Amino acid sequence: MKKQMKRFRVRTVSAMVAMMFAANAWAVDPFTVRDIRVEGLQRVEPGTIFASLPFRIGDQYSDDKGSAAIRALFALGLFKDVRLETNGDVLVVIVEERPTVADVEFAGSREFDKDALKKALREIGLTEGRPYDQSLADRAEQELKRQYINKSLYGAEVVTTVTPIERNRVNLTFTVTEGEPARIKEIRIVGNSAFSDSTLRNLFDLDTGGFLSWYTKSDRYSRAKLNADLEVLRSYYLARGYLEFRIDSTQVAISPNKQDIAITVNVTEGERYVVSSVRLEGNYLGKEEEFKSLVKIVPGEPYNADRVAETTKAFNDYFGNFGFAFANVEARPEIDRVNNRVAFVLAADPSRRAYVRRINVAGNNRTRDEVIRREFRQFESSWYDADKIKLSRDRIDRLGYFKDVNVETSDVPGAPDQVDLNVSVTEKPTGSLQLGAGFSSAEKLALSFSIKQENAFGTGNYLGVDVNTSKYNRTIAFSSVNPYFTPDGISRSTDLYYRTSRPYEDQGGNYQIATAGASLRFGVPFSEFDTVYFGASAERTQIKPGTNIPAAYLAYAERFGYTSTAFPLAIGWSRDSRDSAVAPTSGRFQRISGEAGVFGDARYLRTNYQFQQYIPINKQFTFAFNTEFGYGKGLGSRPYPVFKNFYGGGLGSVRGFDQGTLGPRDVTGSSIGGPKKLTLNAEVITPFPGAGNDRSLRMFGFFDAGNVYGEDEKFSFSDMRASVGVGVSWISPLGPLRIAVAHPVRKFPGDRIQKLQFQIGTSF
Structure with a gap:
């Protein structure tokens, strides 16, 4: 065949297919390649081309190898056009590179953070410096629309603009018109007769909106939220005897203007069933009586799916206590x-007994592994023990460093009698800024704040600074706690503090009670819930005389001196079985x-006892009770030091009364506290109206009672002050915020009232 130029060109996949059908028309007689030249390269290295070609210099060239070469080069994703030309026995590869992405910008996007959007595009390969691919741009556009739909922004429009610039580059701009979110206007439940529509709709987190919808977004449709609500609905029926209840269908309709959503749920309730009997079958390890004591299903009562689930879980957990991690318990109706x-x-x-081979920890980007592992009571290379695993999970959760803690069991390939425990945690910020404030006629505005780091540098150690800027009580304190001072879990706490105070009284004064001190304490765990504390302190208290000094302080100073040193020894015990330290x-x-x-x-004895109980009334309501009792007494024929008195009233005590003003007064009318204290608090807590079942925003009603008593006074309920009120609690980024409005229902002449109070960082 006479030497001549033959060329073929492929721009798209369809062109490649057409080329294959027209092979005879473009056929080139096979020849030996003497040289290969590459033209059109700008950024791609020639070696990338040569490595992709299915032939080398000296190889036999054919049409099939040419087609394979074109497919291989297109597969690199670097070129928008590839041509092969033959000039005698020289093969010329001509390419046109894809433009690279110079910049990616978003215009009009308010719902999502732009950096987060860029990161998402980077994960699919659409980012600065990468070759531009129209299919990736289309995919990104569709993904953006999908994300907006998940936010109920059904009318959102996304337009992609590709702007060519110099050096074969392009700028990408995604212009978003978000529009208004679609809101749920109607939720209908069809087929129910046992329960009213309103009763069933109140089970849903989704609703048709209220005055707090701007915060909860409960009127924005989400498929995930709807599925969760449907499961709640199903559980509600199954827990009340409706064994054959089912959800037949769910329709979600959106208005033509994409602003209103209507949800219709079609259900079949079925008949209500009563449990007739419960019997055990299978291998119960000879412990049938122990297992029978775990049965929660009660014959004669309506069928309750929750109790069935509780029973099977209790059985599985009990099997797990003996190492049977793969036990199978089936409740057959x-x-x-x-x-x-x-x-x-x-x-x-x-099934078979299992060992724990390895414990894997994940998600602790900041917290050290040892901080988590030292809380585990299930050990590696030991029998699987469900109780110890649950206890370990709870201990990690009670650290307060994590939003979520999960422990999952996974099989070990090739080892049927072994499992791995996979612990996954989600960390949360452990630094906190706590604020408190109160209004009164004496102090006007009293502020306090503290900066705390509960997991300093990921070590599990606590560091804190407390400052109180009150006009009459000022404090600066530095604290540190090492919860594992020894490997056995003995903790060590150190404190360094300086306090100045004076009782509340309207006429003011420039006297002060100044206390400087340091303390060292150790905590010894005696069980999983019990800890005993002991330690010692060194204090120096100075009574600085001035105008309007209370007579009680002046009398103590004239008898025992204006400066007192003390070296108190401390001992204590605590037990904590709450399900949460923030929102129990x-x-x-x-x-x-x-x-x-x-x-x-100073020679004295000072004791304090606190008791809290949280009782769940139902899914939404919780009853909380708190009591605090304090008692002090002088030793060695000395009176109880007045600067060690208890104070009551205000934040954390009896709300509705001015801070620290309850109890004895001296001849000048100043509140000086006392060596005896009793406080009672009761609260009923419920989600805030319009916030659904959100536990982070709740309201509460409360009843407080209490008083402070002098050394020669007896505890008497007839002298106690009392108040009632309502409040709101919010787990804010700064900590638990509580705002309360209190009304004293039992007060006495001379009591100072403080109706509005708020505080961040404490309960009660």
Whole structure:
């Protein structure tokens, strides 16, 4: 064949297919390649081309190899056009590179952070410096629209603009018109007769909106939220005897203007069934009686799916206590549709016993591994123990460093008697800024704040600074806690503080009670919930005389001196079984502490006991009770030091009364506190109206009672002050915020009232 130029060109996949069908028309006789030249390269290295070609110099060239070469070069994703030309026995590869992305910008996007959007595009390969691909741009545009739909912005429009610039580059701009979010206007439940529409709709987190919808966004449709609500609806029926309840269909309709959404849920309730009997079948390790005591299903009562689930879980957990991590417990219903009764057969197969091979920890980007692992009571290379695993999970959660803690079990390939425990945690900020404020006629505005880091540098140690800028009580304190001072879990706490105070009184004064001190305490864990504390302190208290000094302070100073030193010894005990330290709904907290000044100028005994109980009334309501009792007494024929008095009233005590003003007064009318204190608080907590079941925003009603008593006074309920009120609590980024409006229902002449109070960082 006479040497001549033959060329073929492929621009798209369809052109490649056409080329294959027209092979005879473009056919080139096979020849030996003497040289290969590449033209059109700007950024791509020639080696990339040569490495992709299915032939080398000296190889035989054919049409099939040419087609394979074109496919390989297009597959690189670097070129928008590829041509092969033959000039005698020289093969010329001519390419046209794709433009690279110079910049990616977003215009009009308010719902999403631009950096987060750029990161998402980077993950799919659409970012600065990468070759531009129209298919990736289309994919990114569709993904943006999908994300806006998930935010109920159904009318959102996304337009992609590609702007060519010098050096074969392009700028990408995604212009977004978000529009207004579509809102739920109607939720209908069809087919229900046992329960009213309003009762069932109140189960949903989704609703048709209220005055707090701007915060909760509960009127914005989300498929995930709807699915969760449907599961709640299903559970509601199954827990009330409706064994065969089902959700037939769910329709979500959107208005033509894409602003209104209507949700229709079609259900079939079925008949209500009563449990007739419960029996056990299978292998129960010879411990049938122990397992029977775990059965929550009660014959004669309506079928309750929650109790069935509780029973099977309790059985599995009990099997797990003996190492049977793969136990299978099945609750089989035997339905009598004639009499609307159901019998349950609990069939158990313990399967095989298992060891824990390895414990893997993930998600702790900041917290050190050892901080988590030292809380584990299940050890590697030991029998699987469900109780110890649950206890370990709870101990990690109670650290307060994580939003979420999950422990999952995974099989070990090739080892049927071993499992791995995978611990995943989601960290949360452990630094906090706590604020408090109160208004009164005496102090006007009293402020306090503290800066705390509960997990300093990921070590699990606590560091804190407390400052109180009150006009009459000022404090600066530095604290640190090492919860694992020893490997056995003995903690060490150190404090350094300086306090100045004077009782509340309207006429003012420039006297001061100044206390400087340091303390060292150790905590010894005696069980998983109990800790005993002991330690010692060194204090120096100075009574600085001035105008309007209370007579009680002046009398003490004239008798024992204006400066007192004390070296009190402290001992205490605490037990904490609450389900959460921030927003508890169940559990109990107890703490008792004692302090004895047996050396130095001040000789005294000071004790304090606190008790808290949280009782869940139902899913939405929680009853909380708190009481605090304090008692002090002088030792060695000395009176109890007045600067160690308890104070009551205000924040954390009896709301509705001015801070620290309850109890004895001296001849000048100044509040001086006392060596005896009793405080009672009761609250009913519920989600804030319009906030759905959101536990981070709640309201509460409360009743407070209490008083402070002098050394020669007896505890008397007839002297106690009391108040009622309502408040709001919000778990804010700064900590738990509580705002309360209190009304004293029992007060006495001379009491100072403080109706509005708020505080960040404490309970009660």
